[in-house]
Amino acid sequence: MSQVTVLKRNEISSTDESKYNFYKTLSEKRIDLPPVMIETLQINITKLCNQTCVHCHVDASPRRKEQMDLESVDRCLEILASNQTIKNLDLTGGAPELNPHFDYIVTEAGKLKKHVMVRHNLTVTIDGNPVSGESKRYLPRFYAENGVEVISSLPYYQQYFTDKQRGKGVFEKSIESILLLNEQGFGKEGTGLELNFVYNPVGAYLPAAQKSLEADFKRELYKKYGIEFNKLFVITNMPINRFRTQLMKLGAYDEYMTKLVNAFNPSAAQGVMCRSLISVGHNGRIYDCDFNQMLEMDVVIDSEPMTIFNFDYDKLSNRRISFGSHCFGCTAGAGSSCGGATA
Amino acid sequence: MEYYDSNDLKRFNEVGKFGEDLMKKFFDYYNAAIGEDGALTKREKALIALAVSHVKQCPYCIDSYTTQCLESGADPEQMTEALHVAASLEAGITLIHGIQMHNSLERNGAL
Numbered sequence: 001m002s003q004v005t006v007l008k009r010n011e012i013s014s015t016d017e018s019k020y021n022f023y024k025t026l027s028e029k030r031i032d033l034p035p036v037m038i039e040t041l042q043i044n045i046t047k048l049c050n051q052t053c054v055h056c057h058v059d060a061s062p063r064r065k066e067q068m069d070l071e072s073v074d075r076c077l078e079i080l081a082s083n084q085t086i087k088n089l090d091l092t093g094g095a096p097e098l099n100p101h102f103d104y105i106v107t108e109a110g111k112l113k114k115h116v117m118v119r120h121n122l123t124v125t126i127d128g129n130p131v132s133g134e135s136k137r138y139l140p141r142f143y144a145e146n147g148v149e150v151i152s153s154l155p156y157y158q159q160y161f162t163d164k165q166r167g168k169g170v171f172e173k174s175i176e177s178i179l180l181l182n183e184q185g186f187g188k189e190g191t192g193l194e195l196n197f198v199y200n201p202v203g204a205y206l207p208a209a210q211k212s213l214e215a216d217f218k219r220e221l222y223k224k225y226g227i228e229f230n231k232l233f234v235i236t237n238m239p240i241n242r243f244r245t246q247l248m249k250l251g252a253y254d255e256y257m258t259k260l261v262n263a264f265n266p267s268a269a270q271g272v273m274c275r276s277l278i279s280v281g282h283n284g285r286i287y288d289c290d291f292n293q294m295l296e297m298d299v300v301i302d303s304e305p306m307t308i309f310n311f312d313y314d315k316l317s318n319r320r321i322s323f324g325s326h327c328f329g330c331t332a333g334a335g336s337s338c339g340g341a342t343a
Numbered sequence: 344m345e346y347y348d349s350n351d352l353k354r355f356n357e358v359g360k361f362g363e364d365l366m367k368k369f370f371d372y373y374n375a376a377i378g379e380d381g382a383l384t385k386r387e388k389a390l391i392a393l394a395v396s397h398v399k400q401c402p403y404c405i406d407s408y409t410t411q412c413l414e415s416g417a418d419p420e421q422m423t424e425a426l427h428v429a430a431s432l433e434a435g436i437t438l439i440h441g442i443q444m445h446n447s448l449e450r451n452g453a454l
Contacts, residue, residue: 161418201413208416212384216416 020325040277042090049094050127053166055243060094062130068282073101075308092119117149122177144184154197157220161202187229196231204252210234210341233340238329260328268335271342284308288321352403386415394429
C-alpha cells in the first residue's frame, strides 16, 4: 500500500494534532478506514462566492479569484468518461456557478449519464456574479433541464439564524430562490427533481438529529411559504479556517474540540465520505475530501502529488487516507458528510 | 473573587467525592429523566429544564441547557418563549395567592 505524505497544512498546529489525535482514537478503537470505492468526483471549481459566510471552511468570498480552467475541466470530464464506477459529479466552491465553465461541465457530465450534484447557495440566482454583474436568474431552469440534484445550505427555517450565519438579507433571497426552484418542479413529488437542504449549527455546538430537524423544516417552510423539498442533510461545523477563527475569538476552540472528541461514533466513522469520494481543487490537485483540500493536505502516492493529470483510479482506491484533528467533525454523533449524517 | 466560574460546571462529578454511591444514583436518574427521548422528546425536556433553570436562577443550568436546547434543535425564539412560560407561572403563582389575601380580608371583615 502506498505511503501518503502530508505536504502542507494550513492552520493546524502540532499541538492540536497531539491533543486531539484522530489516529490514536482509531487505533484505540481498532478501526481501519481504507477507501471503499470511488463513486464521487467532487470538484471545488472556484473559491469566488457572492457571500462571505461565517462558517465557510473554504474562506470563499467575492474577493477570491481562484477558478478551474477549461483544460482542467476537460480533464475531469475525461476521468468521468473513463471510470464507470465514478457515478457522481459533485460541484462545489465558493459558488460553483461563478466558474465560467460551469454550464459546460454540467451539460457534458449529463451526456456521460453521470449524476450531477451542485452545492447551490440559492442567493447567487438573485445576486448574480459579484465581479462581472452577470445575471444568474436562468439557473433554476438550467438545473431542471439538466436534471441536476440541487443541494443548498439553509441554516434554519427562520431569518435570525440564517442571516447570522450567511449575511444580512440572505434568508429573504433564499426563500425567493427556493420558490423559483419549486416552480421548476424541484422538491415536488413525482418530478424526479431533487432539492435537498443542508443544515449546520450557527455556533459552537453539535447539530440536532437529522430526522427531527427535517420534520421541523418541512412543516415550517410549507406552513409559512408553501415551500417543498426532499431531504435535509445535517452537518457538523468543521473546526478549520473561518469557523476555527470564530471559535478562537470566542475562546471556545478547546471546548468545541473536546465535544467532538467525546462524541466520536465508530458507526459514523465507517461512513465517512473520504472513503468513497475524491476531492479535486481548482488547480487540479487531488485530496481525500474538501476539508483536506482547504488544509492543503494533498494526496501523495509514490512520492508524487496526485493530480487530475496523473490520475490513477487503482492507486487512489488503495491509498491511505490522511486524517487530522479536524476529522473528529465528521465522526461526532450521528456523523457528518456532504450527504448528511453517516451513522 | 467570583463565586461562580463557568469551568466549574465540568466538575459536577466531584460532588460525589464524599458519597460516590448516592451521586451515581443521582446521575442515573438524571440521565434517564432528561437525557433520553420518552413520552417527551429530548428537545421538550431541554426547554422545560431551561425554564426551570431560570426560575431557580442557576447559572450552571442556564449555561448547560442553553447549549442542550440548541443541540436538540430549539432556537432562541422557542427558548425565550419557554422563559415566558416560566415567568408567567411565577407571576400567576404570586397572584393566585391573592385569593388567600381575600380570604383573610373576609375574616377581618374588610371584604
